[in-house]
Amino acid sequence: MPETAHIGRGPRMKSTATIDEDNKTAAILKCLDVAAILIDIDAVVTNLNEQAALILGIDRKEILGRSFFGLEEDNSHYVNVRAALRRALGYPSGEQQAELILHVRGRDHTYLLKPAPLRLEDGTPFGTMITLHDMTYLRDKERARTNLIATLSNELKTPLTSLSLAIELLQRKTPDPKQHEIIDTVVEDLARIRDLSDSLLNVTRDETTSIAVRNVSFFLPGS
Template sequence: MPKRAAIALGRIVSVTVLLSAPTGVVFMILAATGRLGAAMAFGGWAVVSFALAVIVRNHLADLDDLAAWIRSLSLGGEAGPPPGRDNAALAETVASVGGLRRAWQQKSTELAESARRNESLLDNLPDPLLLLDTSRRVVRANLAATRLFGSATPGRDLASFLRDPQVLDAVQAVLGGEKGARECEFSVMVPLERVFLARVERLDGQPSEGGTVLLTLHDLTTIKRMERMRADFVANASHELRTPLAALSGFIETLQGPARDDDEARERFLAIMAEQAGRMGRLVADLLSLSRIELNEHTPPSERVDLGHLLRRAAAALKPLAQARGMDITVEVVDGLPEVLAQPDELAQLFQNLMDNAVKYGRDGTQVEVAATLAGTLPPAAGPALRRGGAIRVAVRDHGEGIAPEHLPRLTERFYRVDTARSRKMGGTGLGLAIVKHIVNRHRGLLTIDSTVGEGTTFTVWLPYAPE
């Protein structure tokens, strides 16, 4: 590094000459007045200059080391102990810089901790948040937004994953300088329908990372679902309750009038009234059960459940009903069947509904066959939860009349019946398979139905393994 050496030497010479100049003037005056010879005067000045050069060289070296140490600190490096601590002239400067360094490190630590807390707070907010720049690209996305739209969201244009025109118009309006916040509702259809309230507002000042607009999404799915369920409840309940209520009203009028003193008619009518009241009770119970399941449908269950044990308990509960018709419920569970993540009561209700249907619609004296095995190939409609890991297949088969193909797509609709009169005669509410469908959806599984007219029907439930 000769260039730096030359520059250092030049600095030493220039500082030495500057400091020795007064001494040189004194020697020149002494030589001019004859008090000192010229050679001696020059030699004395040279000695003084040499001594000054040594002192200046050491001092400049300390200054250079101190400057390099300060530069290293400014770049965030660890420069080691400060130089020049033994130099009395630099000791105070070194102490001041050291104090400044400690204060700066403490402030940096506080700022880093504050940033970490803010980052954690942002990521733990339940609502998805997206920070957008002036080009409508995502600068920052919290964990809720990442779960909703995917981990590759940052850096992408908003329109590449959120294509709702109302949201894009609101963002564009705020980016264009519109004052205040804009709000609008939109829906995401995959994997399940969800409704959000989008709020778009501009951030004041100069936000970090180039973010200009904050897009907040508030999940309205539960609220909308409750509104829809309330409307459905009123419509469906009024429809289904009208017939038994009309029957009860008619029998009451008859008992109060023509049959007041007819003991035989009274007993017969009271039996029918009890049957209709029971039907209304079952309908209300199923409606409440369906409403509760739908409310929790977007929250996956987290309890580990032994499926084989649950299936055997469900079959045992229905054994008296099956024996009354000369039927038997057989349960076969493959050895080593993995556990599933489930809500035990809901899963028990699911399989009890399927077995109950199989007993009701199977022929007298036949078997209801329940088989739980490891799934090999999955149906095309299987969702990501089933494809991500292994899956369990539970089939419930009856030997009844079967169901015509045109009815299969609508079997899980509320109040849909293939044979309305037969269903009501057997005490059905028309909600059993709707409840099954929503329980399967909450457990991130799949329900398939296969039926052959004259031979019977098989309902198959596919459920994902619980993680190890």
């Protein structure tokens, strides 16, 4: 997608038919539940709905007819959306999407940005529709679930430790072989519960693999 700037150009003259089509497109975008921005083959913004204007923090009239890649750099929302679009476009076709977090209406929102190429019936491209799906509710639920699992796992550690110490004490002071069999069964059950607790805790962790790099001096034979 060429990043051709059209800032400074005068307004394009539109026929009545074109204006009618723009009005129809605007009406369709208004009915969408997601923020949507339409740009043509030259990356010029041809339409967008109010949700998109709100997220970008730009009035619709100020962005229409201008290059999406040539707007003011002092708007942090626009800069973040533009960066997310570039990230998404860098992925293979079918995987083009990117998440970003923006502070909108008093709180942080998580959006999933997706660019969708627009083509005519003969396959000729004529633009791109950029959508921003609000994923905040889903991400909030994921965080709540993760926090709950981590809390339950940590809360299990104290009683499990106490039970383990009590069972160990019983093992030492119980001479009856039959009672030892019962105690051994309890020990196995406690071990399974502890493994389950550890597994739950590991699910909530972002386990990343780190590679340590260090310089080592060595001499080759004959050097």
